[in-house]
Amino acid sequence: MMTMLWRVSLIAALLLCYMLLSCASEHEKGERQEFQKPDKRADSHIKVKRNHTTANDKRPKTLTPRKKVKKTGRVSVGPRSDIGCTRLGGICQPNRFICQGRYLKDKCLGSKTRQCCVQVGAWSVLCTGHHNNRVRACDAYGCGAFNSERVNGLHKAVDVVCDDYGIISSPFSGSLAGPVSRQDPAGNQYDGVKLLSDVFCVKIFNIRPYRYLGPVAQGEALGYLLPLQDRFSGITSHLELQMCDGTDPSPFI
Known part of the structure; x- marks a missing residue:
């Protein structure tokens, strides 16, 4: 009989503990769900603030005036050393x-x-068969020296005496830079070629070049002299040397 009562008491104690543990678990679960629920009032407060910020963003912002930049022309830059x-x-x-x-x-x-x-040295002889570069003297058609009087002003070139169809040699090493031509007041056309180097740039008129482009060595044949006697009977046959910058080539020939 005593054993039976002890068993009933033990089962009743176990059931009571189970009920207490179940109640505690339910209470903890309810508190957790309550904590996780969003605060509607706080959320609405955040939305109001956002709407207020968006409305303020629509207001025109203060614009900073742009400074006018003055345009300048291209500035030429010279050499950076000697x-x-x-x-x-x-x-x-x-x-x-x-x-x-x-x-x-x-x-x-x-x-x-x-x-x-x-410091430059003298140019070599331009006309084959001549011992030096002789400047054309005065004849019925004028003089060949630099700054000689001409009908249309001063002669800004030097005439070097040559033979008709004579071979013309390069006075210095450099490069041919294309054909050149000029016309006198009477309408006569004079053709030639441009020759240049690091130091010199000269136009040679009244010759027929073999070519107009490419490097040439000093003394190399450039072409031949075109005859002048057909147009100017009695004139001294010559080629014409004109510096590209208009200066006098006399010191170099």
């Missing part, structure tokens, strides 16, 4: 000084009056 002059064997100095040779522009750093003085 290397362009020194590699030619020249020296950079103010062009008011005497140069025992030839001044070259755009080879020196600094002011435009600071130019490259190059």
Whole structure:
């Protein structure tokens, strides 16, 4: 009998513990769900703030006035050193000084009056069969020296005496840079070729070149002299040398 009562009491105690544990578990679960529920009032407060910010964003913002940039033309940049002059064997100095040779522009750093003085040697003979470059003297059609009087002004070139159809040689090493031509007041056309190097640039008129482009060595045949006697009877046959910058080629021939 006592054993039976002890068993009933034990079962009743176990059932009571089970009920207490179940109640505790349900209570904890309810608190967890309550904590996870979103706060509607807080959410609506956030939405109101967002709407307020969006409305404020629609207001026009203060614009910063743009500064007007003044456009300027291209600025020419000169040489950054004197290397362009020194590699030619020249020296950079103010062009008011005497140069025992030839001044070259755009080879020196600094002011435009600071130019490259190059000591240059004489050119070789242009006309085959001649011992030197002889300047055409005066004849019935004028004189061949630089700055000679002409009908249309001063003669800004030098006429070198040659024979009709004579071979013309390059006076210095350089490159041929294409055909050239000029016309006198009477309408006579004179054709030729341009020859240039790092130091010189010259136009040679009244010749028929073998070619108009490419490198040439000093003394190399350029072409032959076109005859003048057909148009100017009695004139001294010659070619015409004109520096590209209009200076006098006399010191070099």
